[in-house]
Amino acid sequence: MLPVDLSAALLVGRVALDEGPTPVIVREGRVLDVSRAAPTVADLLDSRDIAAIDGPEICPVKALTADGADGPRILSPIDLQCVKAAGVTFAVSAIERVIEERARGDADKAAEVRGDLEARVGSGIRAVKPGSEEAMRLKAALIDAGMWSQYLEVAIGPDAEVFTKAPVLSTVGWGAEIGVRSDSTWNNPEPEIVVIADAGGRPVGATLGNDVNLRDFEGRSALLLGKAKDNNASCSLGPFIRLFDEGFTMDDVRAAELDMRIEGPEGYVLDGRSTMREISRDPEELVRQTLSEHQYPDGFALFLGTLFAPVQDRDVPGRGFTHKTGDTVLISTPRLGTLANRVTTSKDAAPWTFGIRDLFANLAERRLIGAGASL
Numbered sequence: 001m002l003p004v005d006l007s008a009a010l011l012v013g014r015v016a017l018d019e020g021p022t023p024v025i026v027r028e029g030r031v032l033d034v035s036r037a038a039p040t041v042a043d044l045l046d047s048r049d050i051a052a053i054d055g056p057e058i059c060p061v062k063a064l065t066a067d068g069a070d071g072p073r074i075l076s077p078i079d080l081q082c083v084k085a086a087g088v089t090f091a092v093s094a095i096e097r098v099i100e101e102r103a104r105g106d107a108d109k110a111a112e113v114r115g116d117l118e119a120r121v122g123s124g125i126r127a128v129k130p131g132s133e134e135a136m137r138l139k140a141a142l143i144d145a146g147m148w149s150q151y152l153e154v155a156i157g158p159d160a161e162v163f164t165k166a167p168v169l170s171t172v173g174w175g176a177e178i179g180v181r182s183d184s185t186w187n188n189p190e191p192e193i194v195v196i197a198d199a200g201g202r203p204v205g206a207t208l209g210n211d212v213n214l215r216d217f218e219g220r221s222a223l224l225l226g227k228a229k230d231n232n233a234s235c236s237l238g239p240f241i242r243l244f245d246e247g248f249t250m251d252d253v254r255a256a257e258l259d260m261r262i263e264g265p266e267g268y269v270l271d272g273r274s275t276m277r278e279i280s281r282d283p284e285e286l287v288r289q290t291l292s293e294h295q296y297p298d299g300f301a302l303f304l305g306t307l308f309a310p311v312q313d314r315d316v317p318g319r320g321f322t323h324k325t326g327d328t329v330l331i332s333t334p335r336l337g338t339l340a341n342r343v344t345t346s347k348d349a350a351p352w353t354f355g356i357r358d359l360f361a362n363l364a365e366r367r368l369i370g371a372g373a374s375l
Helices: 041-045 091-102 107-127 133-144 150-156 215-220 222-229 250-254 283-291 356-365
Strands: 011-017 020-027 030-033 057-060 082-087 161-166 177-180 191-197 203-211 235-243 257-263 269-275 300-303 328-333 337-345
Touching: 011 041, 020 041, 020 356, 082 283, 091 107, 091 150, 091 215, 133 150, 161 222, 161 283, 191 257, 191 269, 191 283, 203 283, 203 300, 203 328, 203 337, 215 222, 235 337, 250 283, 283 300
Parallel strands: 082 300, 177 337
Antiparallel strands: 011 020, 011 235, 020 030, 030 057, 082 161, 191 203, 191 300, 203 235, 257 269, 257 328, 328 337
16 A cells, blocks of 8 residues: 555545544654644645644554544545546547547447557557647648547647546545446546645645546547546545655656556456556646646646556457456555555445535534634
8 A cells, every 4th residue: 555665755645533534644654643733635735844744643554444443544635625637648548538439438349440540540649749740730630531539639739638527525545435337338447646736736746546437428428528537436546645855756757657456356357557658748737737727726636647448358359348346446656555446336335425514514623723723
């Protein structure tokens, strides 16, 4: 679960205590309650010197659990931040989105479309810089060939796709069940690095995320993106946010390699990898585009996209991969640790019941905010 260089990492996150959700700092293997200094993670990330903040020890970090049965339960590491996502930021994912579109969400047609599309545009799309003159020439050629797509527009055009992935406070953390729509038959995990920005839009750290993808829904129509992406328990982050410092910078994000393993209840195993070196838009450019016409006074989390798009058949030849209830998804990279979740349906996952009003009522009851706050 933890970074390989834990002793050098400055980690922040949230845990569930009996009294309520609590911001924490992980220091020297100990989980510290910093709620008196920062009642929310949004407050914590806006602090001038996070490394200097201290608090009482809750437990050793290895004592954290997924269900709270034997120790404090780990939560998603964000709270008030908006949850944004950049899509089609890798050439492979761009091609797969076009395949979904041309197959109209039908997994049976995907293999035929994939072969034709790879042969005609695969090498070209990998070689160009989005928004460049060369990209515009490729666009013109693809239009002439009748191969243009709205997905190729955001893959190589000047404007990135940035959408809202999930409501505030709805994300789940390490060890939680993650939800797939019960009426989806073609779907997959999306292992991603997630950049965390403070209230001023400054990237302050990174974590791991799973931006669950419903290929059948989005493939039928891009206008179904909201239904494909925003469902109960369909967005996981964690285990912690690793803050940027001299030992961990945006360059480490740019060079990161993510490993992913899916372990099915029937013994099925799928291993995949996503390397950030192949991203078509720099992470800071994606942050800039997210901020270009908007402000986020509580900060935001930005999923950077993935090149992982599984095409290996699971059951039926030619239909590729799709989830089954009971799958375990493990997403890892050495400097951020491992995010683990078990797949269920969004209907069967624990319902999201703790919203913004509940959070602030809880903080006021604990005297962490308001006139009676004892900081």
